[in-house]
Amino acid sequence: MINSVRSLLVLCAMLFVGFAQSADLSGITSKEAVTALRTTLTKGADAAVSNLGKADGFLGNPAVRIKLPDFLENSKGMLKMVGMGSQLDQMEVSMNRAAEAAVPQAxxxxxxxxxxMTVEDAKQVLGGGDTAVTDFFRSKSQADLYTQLLPIVKSKTAQVGLAQQYNALADKGSRFGLVKSEDANLEGYVTNKALDALFLMVAEEEKAIRANPVAAGSAVLKKVFGSMK
Structure with a gap:
């Protein structure tokens, strides 16, 4: 573990060319850097789960509302003409309700x-872009999150008979290139969209903290991110 402030600065300069020249990190310890990143992630995760894991967290938010897979969305007008409008609407509602139910389990x-998170991790993301912390977070947790959320999504979508019909139809369509492979399974599609929304919310919180660390109400965030301005 690196305890020397000088060593931390040298390593940061090597990893992020140009960044160290414009930021004053001389007063930041390794412990403070890790604490700042953990605090950022905690605030982002709490905000994301709180905003998404509730009634209309997805359905009522245009930024994250899960739409029908492309091949259905593009055919929506025609399908409504043959009397499938209510079924499509039901499917869209059920997808979003499934995501809302699954997110708290994350x-x-x-x-x-x-x-x-370790000091080594902190060095990798300390001076990255506006969403560097979130990007690191996603790379470390996405696979486990998918495994955690998928059974809940399956349980919720199973309550709608169209889920099974969709998978059978989409599987055939994917064999002929009519449906994207990632859209061929309704449960997987919804789980991936839920994770996209989750990390979008975390990223928005990170950007807000970087832009105004004082408003975050944390002394260590003010010190670390404030020194990067």
Whole structure:
């Protein structure tokens, strides 16, 4: 573990060319850097789960509302003409309700990832772009999150008979290149969209903290991110 402030600065300069020249990190310790990143992730995760894991967290938010897979969305007008409008609407509602139910289960995985963050991890993302912390977070937790959320999504979509019909139809369509492979399974499609929304929310929180660390109400965030301006 690197305890020397000088060593941390040298390593940061090597990893992020040009960044160290414009930021004053001389007063930041390794412990403070890790604490700042953990705090950022905790705030982002809490905000994301709180905003998404509730009634209309997806359905009522145009930025994250899960739409029908492309091949259905593009055919929506025609399908409505043949009397399938209500079924499509029901499917879209059920997808979003499934995501809303699944997202709260992400908290345990997110917290574990945060607690496992090391000084080495902090060096990798300290001086990155506006969403560098979120990007790191996603790379470390996405696979586990998918495994955690998928069974809940399956349980919720199974309550709608169209889920099974969709998978059978999409599977045939994917064999002929009519349906994207990632859209061929309704449960997988919804789970991936839920994760996209989750990390979008985390990223928005990170950008807000970087832009105004004082408003985050944390002394260490003010010190670390404030020094990068």
């Amino acid at each position: 908290k345990a995985v997110l917290k574990k990832t945060i607690q496992n």
